[in-house]
Amino acid sequence: MPYEPPTHRVERSLRATTGAKIIAGVDEVGRGAWAGPVTVCAAITGLRRPPPTLTDSKLIPEPRRSELAAELSNWVTAYSLGHSSPQEIDEHGMTAALRLAAVRALEGLPQRPDAIILDGKHDYLGAPWRVRTVIKGDQTCVAVAAASVIAKVRRDEIMTELAPEHAEFAFQDNAGYPSPVHKAALEECGPTPHHRLSWSYMDALTRWKHLKRTRSEPTEQIGLF
Known part of the structure; x- marks a missing residue:
């Protein structure tokens, strides 16, 4: 399949229809992991031509992804990262944890965006943010x-930094996502403080399933909301 670079089409549409001048692109990584935080990045890019090969991070091989992240950190107008910990995910549920991480990212920007382009079809931000959801936005929208x-490169770095503490889990390779090595380590050693104890994988851990936490329903009653 030929490479189709992302465009500023949605940004231009928002500028024309809403008058928005500062537009942030927002995406998350780590939603499906067993361990580690969920990480959200908010990036403001303006309408400049992006670096070559920019697309969804999952489609970019290493080491180009790390090289591109370094380029982007200097190329973007501004960016900020927000995280929700495994404990916050267990306590509040994933939807609320995503919003918490996204608000942390957005509030870390030097200017409050007039509008936000959010990857996917579900708006987990909501009011008071002006949000445009875009399916496959990480492939089609520059910001x-x-x-x-x-977000992907920073979260991978976080998991690599945790790896020496828990060598059996090979976090530097799987970034906390399901893998045969990760599963075997869980069965042998049990979950670490970096694991999400409300996740369904805990049901299969005969020796450790007593540690499972009941996943909370999404809530709006946490700080920053």
């Missing part, structure tokens, strides 16, 4: 693609 790459 969202930039956020995707920066």
